[in-house]
Amino acid sequence: xxxxxxAAVGVLTGWGEGIGALPDDAERAAAGRPILPLRIxxxxxxxxxRATRECLLGLASVEAMLxxxxxxxxxxxxxxxxxxxxxxxxxxxxxxxxxxxxTTGAALHFPYTAPxxxxxxxxxxxxxxxxxxxxxxxxxxxxxxxxxASTLVERGVADRxxxxxxxxxxxxxxxxxxxxxxSRRPLVEAAASALLVAAREKPVYRRSRAARAGMxxxxxxxxxxxxxxxxxxxxxxxxxxxxxxVSGQWRGQVATLSWPAVAxxxx
Amino acid sequence: xTLRGNSVxxxxxxVLVSVGSDIESFWSALLAxxxxxxxxxxxxxxxxxxxxxxxxxxxxxAAERLPDGRASQLLVCAAExxxxxxxxxxxxxxxxxxxxxxxxxxxxxxxxxEDGGTLRHAxxxxxxxxxxxxxxxxxxxxxxxxxxTACASGASAIAIGADLLHADAADLVIAGGYDALCxxxxxxxxxxxxxxxxxxxxxxxxxxxxxxxxxxxLVLMAREADARGRARLGRLxxxxxxxDGSHVAAPDPDGRGLELAVRTAMADAGVGPADIEMVSAHGxxxxxxxxxxxxVLKRTLGARASQVPVNSIKGALGHTMGxxxxxxxxMCLLAGQHGVVPATVGLEDPDPECDLDCVRGDARVTRARxxxxxxxxxxxxxxxxxxxxGA
Numbered sequence: 001x002x003x004x005x006x007a008a009v010g011v012l013t014g015w016g017e018g019i020g021a022l023p024d025d026a027e028r029a030a031a032g033r034p035i036l037p038l039r040i041x042x043x044x045x046x047x048x049x050r051a052t053r054e055c056l057l058g059l060a061s062v063e064a065m066l067x068x069x070x071x072x073x074x075x076x077x078x079x080x081x082x083x084x085x086x087x088x089x090x091x092x093x094x095x096x097x098x099x100x101x102x103t104t105g106a107a108l109h110f111p112y113t114a115p116x117x118x119x120x121x122x123x124x125x126x127x128x129x130x131x132x133x134x135x136x137x138x139x140x141x142x143x144x145x146x147x148x149a150s151t152l153v154e155r156g157v158a159d160r161x162x163x164x165x166x167x168x169x170x171x172x173x174x175x176x177x178x179x180x181x182x183s184r185r186p187l188v189e190a191a192a193s194a195l196l197v198a199a200r201e202k203p204v205y206r207r208s209r210a211a212r213a214g215m216x217x218x219x220x221x222x223x224x225x226x227x228x229x230x231x232x233x234x235x236x237x238x239x240x241x242x243x244x245x246v247s248g249q250w251r252g253q254v255a256t257l258s259w260p261a262v263a264x265x266x267x
Numbered sequence: 268x269t270l271r272g273n274s275v276x277x278x279x280x281x282v283l284v285s286v287g288s289d290i291e292s293f294w295s296a297l298l299a300x301x302x303x304x305x306x307x308x309x310x311x312x313x314x315x316x317x318x319x320x321x322x323x324x325x326x327x328x329a330a331e332r333l334p335d336g337r338a339s340q341l342l343v344c345a346a347e348x349x350x351x352x353x354x355x356x357x358x359x360x361x362x363x364x365x366x367x368x369x370x371x372x373x374x375x376x377x378x379x380x381e382d383g384g385t386l387r388h389a390x391x392x393x394x395x396x397x398x399x400x401x402x403x404x405x406x407x408x409x410x411x412x413x414x415x416t417a418c419a420s421g422a423s424a425i426a427i428g429a430d431l432l433h434a435d436a437a438d439l440v441i442a443g444g445y446d447a448l449c450x451x452x453x454x455x456x457x458x459x460x461x462x463x464x465x466x467x468x469x470x471x472x473x474x475x476x477x478x479x480x481x482x483x484x485l486v487l488m489a490r491e492a493d494a495r496g497r498a499r500l501g502r503l504x505x506x507x508x509x510x511d512g513s514h515v516a517a518p519d520p521d522g523r524g525l526e527l528a529v530r531t532a533m534a535d536a537g538v539g540p541a542d543i544e545m546v547s548a549h550g551x552x553x554x555x556x557x558x559x560x561x562x563v564l565k566r567t568l569g570a571r572a573s574q575v576p577v578n579s580i581k582g583a584l585g586h587t588m589g590x591x592x593x594x595x596x597x598m599c600l601l602a603g604q605h606g607v608v609p610a611t612v613g614l615e616d617p618d619p620e621c622d623l624d625c626v627r628g629d630a631r632v633t634r635a636r637x638x639x640x641x642x643x644x645x646x647x648x649x650x651x652x653x654x655x656x657g658a
Contacts, residue, residue, distance in 0.1 A: 116646025
């Protein structure tokens with residue numbers, strides 16, 4: 001075993017649960033709404049009383065991933081499981097809440113301003129205590145995250161890796177409205193996770209500045225989901241068979257992770 | 268020591284902190300035990316319990332020459348220091364930038380939310396904006412990656428930079444970390460009552476909290492084969508990380524994630540406890556952190572833990588957050604190169620519960636070629652690096 005393959009993917013978006021909820025044309029389906037929010041019910045228990053919406057979305061997406069793979073929680077617990085989190089903007093709402101908080105509320109909000117709060121809640125809930133990476137950026141960063149996850153498995157420091165992406169926009173809607181020409185519409189909140197496990201074939205990682213064919217199709221269906229986009233692409237590819245490559249673009253950079261022939265994926 | 272062949276060469280470094288605006292002044296200040304903590308002047312702190320930190324009073328480059336935003340400015344100044352020491356002589360599409368940060372451009376978000384806030388402020392508030400500004404400044408068009416494992420970010424970035432080289436995704440990597448002091452973070456740590464009203468006292472019996480600092484530290488890395496014949500600062504021999512999975516803000520009381528990070532880094536490097544000649548501890552001077560680190564070092568290094576010199580430079584600089592691990596890695600390489608371990612500023616009365624060989628008083632002349640650097644951060648982030656000076 002010197003590589004890694006995708007064993008499960010979980011997707012939640014402002015359109016609903018799973019890729020079956022995605023419309024054919026996000027822009028048309030949004031009907032002028034700039035942001036499609038993703039709301040989930042609060043979780044019971046004292047531990048989740050302070051957790052932000054982004055944290056809860058992260059937990060829900062990992063649960064969806066386990067369901068996709070027909071796996072129990074024990075399948076990802078322990079120090080042989082790596083966690084790689086990526087987001088372009090999911091810290092914005094917590095940062096804004098902290099900036100606008102009163103003195104007494106500041107201590108409550110501050111720990112959740114760190115991008116590490118989301119993977120921390122996931123690590124605590126699912127007892128993920130292995131290698132740990134957090135990347136910041138849009139879709140290209142998520143491909144970097146998938147590459148990092150496969151590298152951790154290839155290096156033998158983990159047997160499996162969970163790649164998690166979360167994006168929320170609603171609380172900072174006024175800021176996105178100012179820059180409406182900088183990002184596509186609609187902005188669709190999302191949370192997505194993929195489980196990578198050891199496999200024979202080693203995926204090839206490439207960086208370039210040239211856009212690749214097929215990158216637009218996920219965005220056309222899901223809308224602008226920033227870091228979640230490549231994981232949604234993986235879910236769509238798995239529906240069709242097995243992923244052969246996944247690409248992401250952000251700030252003019254393109255990252256691609258390509259798997260060798262599908263036949264050698266299952267071992 | 269049986270190196271596993273995972274090492275990458277560190278060709279040069281650049282730094283900017285409160286006690287020095289380049290490698291030479293930084294190193295001189297560490298050896299002299301300079302305390303870089305001063306009253307903060309750049310933004311209002313009158314309503315906070317603590318208004319001191321490792322603030323950089325004057326940037327080495329004129330502000331009008333620099334990009335917008337304090338965070339980007341710190342990064343660019345450190346990069347200019349680095350560029351004076353080593354040529355970035357590769358195809359610019361093969362030059363990567365990997366930087367770690369706990370705060371990104373958050374000060375720009377505060378500005379964006381104020382009356383008169385601009386789109387430029389809002390765009391700068393993304394945590395990966397400073398990395399892209401640095402890449403633009405350098406003309407680097409290879410991979411640009413931002414890492415945010417809180418206060419372990421600098422170590423994580425250096426580790427990912429090494430992985431990029433191994434994956435042949437770049438020929439040269441500028442990696443490190445940065446963070447700027449701003450009202451946002453001062454208010455946050457003040458609200459958590461994590462800041463001391465005394466001085467920062469790592470591993471001291473009287474330690475009762477940290478003080479924040481600001482800065483940037485960058486290293487230039489290349490594959491061993493590509494670095495032959497070039498002057499070098501040293502090597503990154505191995506790296507590791509680990510998640511606590513125990514609390515959003517506080518470290519795991521048993522240090523499980525840190526222990527995994529240290530063991531992974533040592534295995535990656537192919538070194539054993541006997542090979543470690545110096546430890547740069549995270550050493551925040553909070554009661555819990557220093558106790559946890561002591562326990563983890565004892566478990567991972569065994570008897571060697573009490574024989575190897577340990578220091579923390581946070582007493583001098585404050586906790587520079589996302590920059591800390593990168594700056595400490597640079598300090599390790601300089602210590603190994605010069606054969607001197609800087610003392611832990613603020614450590615006067617060692618805590619018996621932290622019974623390591625912490626260097627205090629004067630810098631210690633000793634062999635320190637192979638070092639272990641440890642880092643912990645919010646969210647249960649832990650990272651460790653194994654470095655070798657010279658070679």
